[in-house]
Amino acid sequence: MTLVRALFVSLVLAGPASAQDGVPPRIGIAAPLSGPEEILGRQLVAGSRAALDPKRAQLQEFDDGCSAEGGARVATQMRDAGVRIAVGFLCTSALEAAMPILRDATIPVIDVGVRADRLLKRRESDSWPLWRIAPGSDDEAEALARFVRERWRTESVGLVEDGSATGRDLADRIRERLEADGYRFALIDNFRPAEEKQFALARRIAQSGVTHVVILGSRSDVAVIVRDAAAIGLDLSVVGGEALLDETRTEPMLPNGIVAVSAAHDAAWPPSEEAPVDEGYGWPARLGVEIAQSALASGRPLADTLASGTFETSAGTARFGTDGAADILPFRAYRWEGDRFLPEDEG
Structure with missing residues (x-):
């Protein structure tokens, strides 16, 4: 065995660098942090940060601009930064452009915003490592x-x-x-x-x-x-x-x-108050990071863990079905009372 091949085999057997040097594995957050959708991206980032346990993982935020060009750029940046798992993506064009690159880099994705069911169908046809906690398009x-x-x-x-x-x-x-x-x-x-x-x-x-x-x-x-x-x-x-x-x-x-x-979580907060961390896309982002941290801690290949594991989140137990979707953000009825919507069982 050549010296180069021997070094390569030893690195593969040792696992990722983060497992060797004590640095927590990296979760990549893909969000529009510029442009007209920036406010939604900031919600996503806020929810992600709220869920982070720095002893279990670290976050790195990437601006996909809600565009195909941005999605491809972010995927390349994640690969080069050593990201282990990605959470986020609010726009179909960004996610669609990112997935081939993330697939080749073996970086699984937990989608929190794109509802298009056709993308989940490409998990099978194009071998995309894609899981979704966003509700489906129907x-x-x-x-x-x-x-x-x-x-x-x-x-x-x-x-x-x-x-x-x-x-x-x-x-x-x-x-x-x-x-x-x-x-x-x-x-x-x-x-x-x-x-x-x-x-x-x-x-x-x-x-x-x-x-x-x-x-x-x-x-x-x-x-x-x-x-x-x-x-x-x-x-x-x-x-x-x-x-x-x-x-x-x-x-x-x-x-x-x-x-x-x-399927909103934050509908009940009064408009006169400061927006909660879980506003808008903050809530699914929180759940996505909670799931990502649990998957990273399992010690098993991430794709296997996401496909077969159960995850305790702040919204309850989450499981992904065979189609890659988790029914953790169910639709419910909210009734307008005074100056806000309240869950029907509360008002």
């Missing part, structure tokens, strides 16, 4: 359909969306699920968003006889619709999706009782 539609199915089955229900591509797609997915059960909405309609008045829509809802409405739009749009409906004597029960939590505007104010179905 989970919001399934949760809203389940809400209607379980709570409003005997009611006259309308489905209204804001005309955006996202709104139309979500509405179609909800309809498909309910129509497969033989359920049909009494009204299907749309509206122009960001209008100061929505009396025309309110009158169409009143004429249809509908009393319960799934409204897919922003918080301010929903507030205007409900306000104008009340002005013509129509008392509506309303449920919406995660868009209701994305906006912090308070005018016009939502009336009490509006329900948002979301």
